[in-house]
Amino acid sequence: MNKFIFQTKINFKRIVFRNKAFFFFDMLLPIVFYILYTKILVSNVPASYLKAWNEDYLVSMMIYACMLGGIITTANTLLEDEMSNFKLFVTLSPLSNFQYYGSMAIVLITLNLVSSIALTAVAMIVNHVNISIGLLFELISINLLGTILLILIGVLISFAKKPNTVNLLTNLIVFPLAILSGLWWPINIMPTWLQNIGKVMPTYQLSVIDKNILHQTTQHIGPFINLLIWSLIIFLILFIVNKIQKEKGLVTQ
């Protein structure tokens, strides 16, 4: 247990406290987008529609923040560990993979938690969005569960092991996924075929669950099953890629 706590402490220092660029990138970018799309780029919108838009966009940016932390920060941190030989060092030490990845997940989940709270605070102050503590707790809990799936995607990208490839993959996945899932602008302004693709994406389904929580409407089992299936698929791909790389002597996991 001692080693897990120590590892987590060190991870906080190197990933968050001494890496301000990541911290501000993960936290500030969604806040900037939120203000931009709810305050600056909207005009002549009926007040009733604007209220719902401000609430829904808060959910979208919460999920977007989870994507930045879960996918980009995870992939980059694991790549950094690979390049600095820390991953090999850990593999040869008594620290288990579960403890290594677990301690990193705690940091990233905390980062997303702080990010979600900061976003909500901005939404309350800037747009007077009204969310009870209970609803906020539910939203954050669900998003943190979703973050685990996003972290798995980040881990998978880090297997590319080359900085250029990892950067390319994160850009190719995060931004199209955000657009397709309707996180930046409403999904119904896109062509139907694109909407159909977007609605299969886990981040869209996560936003459906979040919006149901926010508007206190009935939850359906579909989005949860979608997230479960995506998690299983990503986990399976991770397992296979890891096995292939280990056979080739390329892996330190």
Next chain:
Amino acid sequence: MTILEIQHINKSFGKKIILKDINLQIESSSIIALVGANGAGKTTLINIILNLIPQTSGQVKFLTNENWKQITGVMMQDNIVLHRITVKEIINLTRSYFDKPLSYEELLNISGLKDHQNNLMTGLSGGQKRRLAFALALAGDPEILFLDEPTVGMDSNARNDFWQEIDRLKKSGKTIFVTSHYLEELENIADRFLILQNSIIAFDGTIKQLRSREGQSLVEFDSELNQIDFKNLPDVISINLVGHHFQIITNNVNQLVTELTPYLKAIDNLQVKQSTLDTLLLNYKENNHE
């Protein structure tokens, strides 16, 4: 006492055979040097022992009741350089991994980085990173230590201190498994040599046994003559020629010097030495087994 057993290890990448039926027993309190040409499979063998890559067949057994990682220390070829973390933090983090770690002060002394303990790892020089890597390998007070090219990047003083520390560790009962391209360093310290060649352990024994098998003495000189002039002398075991510098391995140095008498006018800087691991390995590759 045997601490590690390697049984019938085979490793192939596709059709290429890297290791063929490797069998070893590693005894405690000894220094074992694994040597061989580049690409001979040394790193592959170490990686298999450390479970970094799977073997095609065979078994590696650490004969301990504990988790083998608790009794093993590893210093790999490439240094660990964790970003945004200080020397003090990485030492304490590594200590936290082990059940019975050495004290922080002891590891700091081994690393020789007392004045740099609050510096970031990324700011250390190559030699300092190497010494830190060595201290981290010792963090768990390991019974068996794997050192892959440990002195690369160290200056001569640091290398000297390093081998003295290795000798001290051996005397305290540790087992050290080492690979290095600085063969003259291994020659003075290792108890047992394993020569990996053509996918097999081609030699397993002491430097004394290797000398008695491959030639005790080395006769060196400079000459404009051709290799062929000396090749047929009865006491020549092998000749290595670099430019005009001859190195001849022999088991009968007095007789060889007598045989060289007719050529003395064409020979400069004649020297007789005990054969080195370097020349023995060269001889081994050329004559015996390739």
